Amino acid sequence: MAFEPPQRLVRALGETYGDEAVGDWLEQLPKTVQEAVDRRELDVERVMAPGGRSSLVVLVRRPDGTAAALKVAPPSASPALERAALEHWDGWGAVRLLGSTDGALLLERLHPEVSLRSLPEAKALLEAAGTVRRLWTEPPADHGFETVAERTERQAEAMRAFADPGAASLVATALAARDELTAVSPELVLLHGNFRQGKVLAADRTPWLAVGPEPLVGERAYDLARLVRDRVEDLIAAASGAAAARRRVNKLADSLEVDRERLRGWTLFRAVESGTRAIAAGRRGEGELALEFAGWL
Template sequence: MAFEPPPRLVNALGEVRDDGASAWLDRVGTLLDEAAARRDVTVQRVHVPGGRSSLVAHVRRADGSPAILKLAPERFRPEAERAALTHWDGFGSVRLLDPGVNDGALLLERLHPEVSVRTLPEAKALLEAAGTLRRLWADPPEGRNCETVPERTGRQAVAMRATVESFPDVAPLIDAAIGTRDELVSSPPELRLLHGTFRQSKVLSGERLPWLAVGPDPVVGETAFDLARLVRDRVEDLIGSPSGPAITRRRVKKLAESLEVDQDRLRGWTLFRAVESGARALRVGRHQDGENLLEFAGWL
């Protein structure tokens, strides 16, 4: 299939400065054709604008039923996603349709990518997203194929410290975030299989169930880590509101109570993940995103 990869994907992979990802992008058209032939599906179109870490194509299976074929570079751990989706087996998540295939591609049930929880009013969106997330928190599978929270955040902490060389003003926030992380990983209250990158836009409308989660970057750890990313959803709106700090505090309290998560641990992981994302945005030149995230982190 001859096509140009979506600009959003091209730009995002350019930020990661990874030779493997660049080589994957050069071959992605061929990889898509090969993955489709292996599964006996017909590619209809590539979804645009698509994601920042994968190519998503609308396909038809041999029996005419619709599906999604998703491809991602190795650095984004597509086989870890496969393992998590296999473990969830459609309970709260999109269903995997090609179990047993391991080629960096995933055949998934087709949802409605244009209708995410984010299209709902904010209060309703948070409620539906939180309910979906709760269903994903399962005991980790045997022989799990994903990182732990200490492993992932340890790597991130190293990169955060390196950010200080170019952006010394962020040193106090980075020190606070890493110190909080060190305390949190020393005594996790439970170990669950987590989505890893959960937010409102990762919950799509489906036929089988009203809302299903997509796009996990699974990790094993405590549930507060998974919930933390949801606290800062629609961060641009929070930054633009004079009530942003108060709204954020209410979100932490409401989400912690509704999902029975320790409020202080949720606040701590929200701080770490916001600072980590903000520092990463600064490093790749997305300065406005970085400044918004660090301002948000300062409210915590």
């Protein structure tokens, strides 16, 4: 199957894992996709473009004519962990896994052009809360998922190395919050790991389903922290943005029975981590928005 990987995917993988680490995978990607298509006798409709930042998605049809989506991700993106989480959820709140082989996941077809971001903010947050609640289940026995403490320690190492004097105080505050939060974890449930409005798509068998998990285990407040920062551009542009952000923390915490202060702390840490990472990757505008948002908390 001949095609050029979407440039959005090429850039994002290079920023995250390094050009050398993913270069060979990208070069072999057309062959990998063709082998997965042939193995399952799929008919290819089209490659999703601009597509995602961590994987290639191809819209296909199965031999019986059923619409599906083939997702192919590099080993560095841990597709085996995504597969394990999707198998555990078995379609409950998340896209259903139809099969998998060598890093290629065959998924039920959703409506990729329609996410919760298409809804008014209040409705989107309500639907997001209902969706993520379904995902918070007891993890499977002998699971291989990392913990919130393990993932955020790696992120904290990069933050400590971030050399921008203007952000030093905010980084220190975020790191202190992370240390306090990981000292004691109130629960250990399976989390989506990257949950936000854009990760919830319209579906046929139920209105909305989550996609693209980066699964780990830990407390629910961590999973909500990225959702709090959704539509940050609108918040920054509004005169009451700071107050609206704090209200959003309280509203989500109360509606999902999560401690307000723990959610505020994780939201702060994740916003600063995202901001410093974006600036380090050359996306200064995006990074400064995240840091300004974090400063409100």
